[in-house]
Amino acid sequence: MIITEPTIDAGAATEASQRQLSLITPSGQLTVGNYIGALAQMRDAVGECYFGISDLHAMTMPHQPDRLRATILQTQRLMLAAGLDPERYALFKQSDVPEHTGLHYLLECVARVGELSRMIQFKDKGRDRPETRMSLLSYPVLMAADILLYRTDSVPVGDDQTQHVELARDLAQRFNRDYPGQDGPVFVVPRVVHPSVGIRLRNLQDPMIKMSKSDPNPAGVIYLLDPPEVIRRKIKRAVTDSTPGINYDPDHRPGLANLLELGAACGAGTIQDLIDDHDSFGSLKQTIAEAVITTLEPIRTRYAELSADAVREVFARGAERARAAASPTLAAARSAMGV
Numbered sequence: 001m002i003i004t005e006p007t008i009d010a011g012a013a014t015e016a017s018q019r020q021l022s023l024i025t026p027s028g029q030l031t032v033g034n035y036i037g038a039l040a041q042m043r044d045a046v047g048e049c050y051f052g053i054s055d056l057h058a059m060t061m062p063h064q065p066d067r068l069r070a071t072i073l074q075t076q077r078l079m080l081a082a083g084l085d086p087e088r089y090a091l092f093k094q095s096d097v098p099e100h101t102g103l104h105y106l107l108e109c110v111a112r113v114g115e116l117s118r119m120i121q122f123k124d125k126g127r128d129r130p131e132t133r134m135s136l137l138s139y140p141v142l143m144a145a146d147i148l149l150y151r152t153d154s155v156p157v158g159d160d161q162t163q164h165v166e167l168a169r170d171l172a173q174r175f176n177r178d179y180p181g182q183d184g185p186v187f188v189v190p191r192v193v194h195p196s197v198g199i200r201l202r203n204l205q206d207p208m209i210k211m212s213k214s215d216p217n218p219a220g221v222i223y224l225l226d227p228p229e230v231i232r233r234k235i236k237r238a239v240t241d242s243t244p245g246i247n248y249d250p251d252h253r254p255g256l257a258n259l260l261e262l263g264a265a266c267g268a269g270t271i272q273d274l275i276d277d278h279d280s281f282g283s284l285k286q287t288i289a290e291a292v293i294t295t296l297e298p299i300r301t302r303y304a305e306l307s308a309d310a311v312r313e314v315f316a317r318g319a320e321r322a323r324a325a326a327s328p329t330l331a332a333a334r335s336a337m338g339v
């Protein structure tokens with residue numbers, strides 16, 4: 001989730017005066033897709049940036065505390081290893097900023113059960129199952145709190161997140177109408193923006209689905225900490241097709257197109273360079289594998305150098321900065337509601 005304030009479109013998100021919020025859910029080891037689609041862009045962002053780990057969103061389904069704890073720490077280390085500068089940005093963990101859960105409850109008091117039970121995740125994974133957690137129904141309200149706390153006015157997200165931002169808009173409008181603050185409306189009503197750029201890397205074994213950190217099968221997923229020989233093997237076994245020759249045709253040759261995009265994103269040249277320089281899948285895959293290894297090697301090296309204590313200290317400082325930005329919004333919301 002990436003949230004930007006104030007901006008006309010996602011492409012304008014690099015201006016220094018803007019406030020951005022971007023959270024990553026620790027639901028598995030980060031992938032090369034997370035690096036290209038999120039971490040590399042966070043690393044290069046300018047302006048007032050709040051980048052965090054949405055750990056509370058990782059508990060809507062049955063989870064193991066030890067595994068979650070380890071995944072949170074690993075995600076924190078990977079954010080630093082990927083080059084996010086803790087002096088420039090507030091790097092924080094959502095559960096360390098109690099304003100998120102504080103506003104969550106206030107927004108639950110304006111949200112309706114009916115609108116939450118129509119949310120896709122709840123319908124797909126929760127409805128009519130006795131073991132369903134309450135949080136699977138209510139987490140979109142927490143996500144609305146994440147967005148509204150930082151008074152961001154546009155939210156660049158993929159299609160799958162549109163429904164969440166629409167709920168945040170509805171809750172902000174309803175709250176502002178029913179509880180007008182003394183100094184004007186408490187919330188900025190955010191707009192959804194679909195970024196025009198950015199690649200969506202696909203699973204190497206099934207190019208019809210996204211490469212995802214929560215995929216139970218690791219064969220089609222390149223993780224940031226995969227050693228070189230594992231990366232070579234996964235790319236060598238990546239699904240292509242039986243058509244001879246190399247060209248870029250995402251509709252008819254999705255596996256090959258995905259590999260070309262991965263190679264280009266990792267600095268192996270442009271897609272056209274890769275097409276011109278290779279006439280077999282074997283040599284193309286070798287070139288792409290070496291480019292991915294070269295891109296990820298510095299991250300693995302820095303990751304190994306970062307101690308857990310140093311990482312926790314950086315995130316504790318970042319949480320203080322995030323709280324300073326979030327607490328005036330929560331205070332205004334409480335005051336408007338009369339508590």
Ligand code: AMP
Pocket residue numbers: 001002024025033034035036037038158199200201202210211212213
């Ligand atoms: P997720 O892993 O779905 O929680 O997403 C975290 C961030 O990584 C979001 O900003 C996504 O847009 C980005 N991301 C996740 N998977 C990919 C992928 N396969 N390709 C590009 N970006 C991705």
